[in-house]
Amino acid sequence: MNQPEPTGADETVRWRGVSFEDRMASVDFRVGARAHISVDSDVCRSCTTRACVTACPANLFAPTSDGGILFNYEECFECGTCYMVCDQDGAITWTYPDGGQGVVFHHG
Amino acid sequence: MPESPGTATARPDGAEPATFDAIVVGAGPAGSAAALALARAGRSVVMVERGPFPGSKNVYGGVVYGRVLDDILPDWWDEVPVERWVVRRSTMMVTGSQSLSVDYRSEAWGKAPFNGMTTLRSHFDSWLAAKATDSGARLITSTVATGLVRDEAGRVVGVHTDREGGDIRAHVVIACDGVNSLLAKEAGLLPRAEASHYTLGVKEVLALPREVIDDRFGVRGHEGVDIEMLGCTRGIPGGGFLYTNADSVSVGVVVSLPHLADAKVRPEELIADLKEHPSIAPYLRGSTLREYAAHLIPEGGYDTMPALAADGMVVCGDAAAMTLAAGLWLEGVNFAIGSGYAAGQAVDRALAAGDYSASGLGSYRAALEEQFVLADHKRLRKAPSLVLSDRVQHRYPGLLCDLAEGMFTVTNPTPKPGGLRITRTAAAKHGVKLRQLAADTVRGLRIFG
Numbered sequence: 001m002n003q004p005e006p007t008g009a010d011e012t013v014r015w016r017g018v019s020f021e022d023r024m025a026s027v028d029f030r031v032g033a034r035a036h037i038s039v040d041s042d043v044c045r046s047c048t049t050r051a052c053v054t055a056c057p058a059n060l061f062a063p064t065s066d067g068g069i070l071f072n073y074e075e076c077f078e079c080g081t082c083y084m085v086c087d088q089d090g091a092i093t094w095t096y097p098d099g100g101q102g103v104v105f106h107h108g
Numbered sequence: 109m110p111e112s113p114g115t116a117t118a119r120p121d122g123a124e125p126a127t128f129d130a131i132v133v134g135a136g137p138a139g140s141a142a143a144l145a146l147a148r149a150g151r152s153v154v155m156v157e158r159g160p161f162p163g164s165k166n167v168y169g170g171v172v173y174g175r176v177l178d179d180i181l182p183d184w185w186d187e188v189p190v191e192r193w194v195v196r197r198s199t200m201m202v203t204g205s206q207s208l209s210v211d212y213r214s215e216a217w218g219k220a221p222f223n224g225m226t227t228l229r230s231h232f233d234s235w236l237a238a239k240a241t242d243s244g245a246r247l248i249t250s251t252v253a254t255g256l257v258r259d260e261a262g263r264v265v266g267v268h269t270d271r272e273g274g275d276i277r278a279h280v281v282i283a284c285d286g287v288n289s290l291l292a293k294e295a296g297l298l299p300r301a302e303a304s305h306y307t308l309g310v311k312e313v314l315a316l317p318r319e320v321i322d323d324r325f326g327v328r329g330h331e332g333v334d335i336e337m338l339g340c341t342r343g344i345p346g347g348g349f350l351y352t353n354a355d356s357v358s359v360g361v362v363v364s365l366p367h368l369a370d371a372k373v374r375p376e377e378l379i380a381d382l383k384e385h386p387s388i389a390p391y392l393r394g395s396t397l398r399e400y401a402a403h404l405i406p407e408g409g410y411d412t413m414p415a416l417a418a419d420g421m422v423v424c425g426d427a428a429a430m431t432l433a434a435g436l437w438l439e440g441v442n443f444a445i446g447s448g449y450a451a452g453q454a455v456d457r458a459l460a461a462g463d464y465s466a467s468g469l470g471s472y473r474a475a476l477e478e479q480f481v482l483a484d485h486k487r488l489r490k491a492p493s494l495v496l497s498d499r500v501q502h503r504y505p506g507l508l509c510d511l512a513e514g515m516f517t518v519t520n521p522t523p524k525p526g527g528l529r530i531t532r533t534a535a536a537k538h539g540v541k542l543r544q545l546a547a548d549t550v551r552g553l554r555i556f557g
Contacts, residue, residue: 023376023400030160051369057310057376057402077402078165080288084303084404085369096290098270100160100250107313107356107399108167108229 020059024075031074032101036094037082041068043091051085052092077103128152128278130455131267132245133253133291135162137441138425138448139284140236141180145452147243151459153452154246154276155237156253156269163233165286167403168441169309169362170334170351171197171224172232176442176480178221180449181239185222189231191353192332193217194224196325199436200337200387206509207337207387218331226332226351226358236445253285256294256421263464264295264420279464280455281421284448287404289427297414297423303365305408305429307346310375311360312383314395318355324391325352336438339505340382344371345496348382350391356398357391359383362405362433364496375402405440407433410482410489417469422455424448432484434491435556446481490555499548503538507545510534 044050045067052061052069058077062070069091076097083094096102130146132139135157146153159165171194177184195218198211217223241247257266257275266277283291287306292298325333337348346363361378368375383392406412406429413429416422424430425444432439454472458464476482494500514530525533535542 018397020376023397026397026399027401049369054372054374055308055365055369057308059374078288079308079402080306080404081308081365081402084301084306084365086301094288095254096158096252099158099252102159102165104160104164105167105399105401106164106228106230107353107358108163108311108401108403 024058027075027077028104028106029075030101030104032098034098035071035073036078036097036102037071037073037076038093039069039071040091040093041070043088044069047088047091049087051087052082055081055085057081073097126265126277126279128154128276129459130154130280130282130452131156131253131276131278132282132284133267134158134284134286134425134427135237135240135247135249136166136233136284136286136425136444137236138427138444138451139282140233140240141445141448142282142284142424142452142455143240143245144180144236144243145449146456147240147245149452149456150244151456153240153244154248154278155240156251156267156276157237157247157249158252160250161230161234162237162247162249163229163231166229166233167309167311167401168229169311169360169405170226170336170349170358170438172227172441173224173439174222174442176446180445185220187235188225189227189235190330191226191228192327193222193330194226194334194351195327195331196333198333198335200335201505201508202337202339202385202387203506203509205386206506206513207385208505208509208512209335224334226334226353228353232441253291256281256291258420262419264418267291279420279459280469282448282451282455283421283423283427284425284444285427287406287426289423291421292414292423292427295418295421295423297416297418298427302408302412303369305406305412306365307362307405307407307433308365308368308375308402309360309362309405310379310402311358311400312379312397313353313356313358313399313401314392315356315398316392316395320394321352321355321357327352337382337385337388338501340385341378342371342373342381343502344368344373344378345501348378348388350382350388357395359388359392365404376400405431405433407431407492409434409492410485413485415466416473416476417466419465422451422469422472424451430481430485432488433495434488435495435552437484437488437491443481443485446479447476450475450479450481488555494548494551494555497548499540499544503540504548507534507538507540510537
């Protein structure tokens with residue numbers, strides 16, 4: 001999970017090189033059995049903005065080949081960005097994970 | 109006052125009795141302050157926290173200001189879990205290749221009664237919650253308040269939880285459930301989504317040895333630094349921050365939610381930009397990622413706050429949009445504590461009077477109007493629109509950097525232009541008319557002065 005030790009001239013490039021997987025691996029997620037957020041892909045197919053795809057800080061909204069959106073709830077910050085930027089009624093159903101589950105910040 | 113904490117008075121109308129005088133939803137700074145006030149008044153109060161421990165769902169962006177604690181917890185600084193006391197506060201305007209800082213340092217800020225501290229929310233929020241439980245409040249963790257329990261008249265009389273048989277009843281519910289406050293939404297006090305009133309904060313905590321932080325930031329021991337930047341977010345309204353913890357630094361950006369969505373930029377790209385900036389990168393060299401975090405911030409200010417009370421319920425802290433993001437004012441935890449404590453005191457008065465209606469709880473808002481919590485928000489209500497305006501966000505950082513460059517660059521033997529010409533040139537380059545600059549200065553003085 002650590003970033004590579006930067007050396008010499010290319011250090012800024014290597015800082016930028018922290019992979020998204022390594023970034024998310026730094027976070028403690030206590031994954032519950034229930035998906036606390038669900039996405040109605042039928043609604044998403046008519047969406048042209050797809051604001052959730054880039055705005056979600058955990059990068060959990062993946063466009064599918066049939067024009068829908070696949071949502072992965074496991075590594076969610078529970079921040080609320082997705083439903084706030086979504087302009088499609090009923091596309092995102094948003095709840096908190098069950099008690100004790102979900103993200104646990106230790107250095108927030 | 110009830111006979112003993114833990115037994116609430118029976119309802120006069122004979123309905124199902126309340127188990128507690130009050131339920132506090134969320135054991136963040138607002139919730140713990142509310143519970144502390146009620147427990148001290150001898151009321152039975154329970155905090156329902158959805159995380160495994162207080163602070164586990166919480167993120168902040170730089171400094172917790174302690175003045176609000178002076179009256180509530182005298183000598184708090186002797187025991188608060190501080191990372192570093194902020195003795196240097198810097199506001200930096202940046203372009204891709206320039207920066208201009210206003211950098212203030214104070215020896216007084218490093219001594220009691222201190223000004224502000226950096227901390228970790230897992231430590232700070234747990235400490236404050238323990239103050240409430242030490243005074244007699246109960247804390248139930250790992251439990252989500254999933255909705256409001258109402259009586260036949262529609263008054264809030266408790267919460268549903270995700271525990272088995274998990275309804276809890278009380279005379280008053282204090283919603284301190286954070287920026288997404290599902291309870292304030294269910295009560296009809298907050299709109300479900302109004303993205304323009306919110307910003308997204310993303311933050312990396314980067315491990316660095318304590319001595320390296322001391323040397324790079326020019327501090328020693330428990331001294332710390334908070335730097336805020338303007339002009340570093342690819343034109344998306346917002347700003348950046350960098351502050352020191354004991355053996356880590358926290359770096360991140362805060363950006364307007366709808367503008368972020370429109371720009372189609374990934375949030376972590378903005379942090380990567382900031383970390384590469386020539387004025388920031390030297391502070392971070394060799395650091396390793398300890399934790400990445402993201403959280404929303406309610407930044408709409410006074411004009412976007414919800415009604416603060418319904419029948420049987422009040423709203424505090426982030427749930428009531430009480431963070432103050434107004435240029436030099438970047439505060440939230442102190443407003444949460446101030447509003448929570450005032451709510452606890454107001455609920456105590458309502459319990460004494462036996463009137464838990466919205467009007468019976470009205471002394472909460474009245475108290476906040478008299479205190480800094482709403483007084484500051486009201487005074488700075490126009491600040492968000494100025495701070496997020498096109499000129500402040502897109503033109504002034506570059507203008508001011510060019511102004512500094514013009515003033516400080518030595519051009520001899522070529523004669524150096526005068527200050528007015530340098531100002532005119534910089535203003536013209538950034539598409540700002542001098543009368544606009546003057547007007548914004550006056551506007552700023554009116555808002556902040």
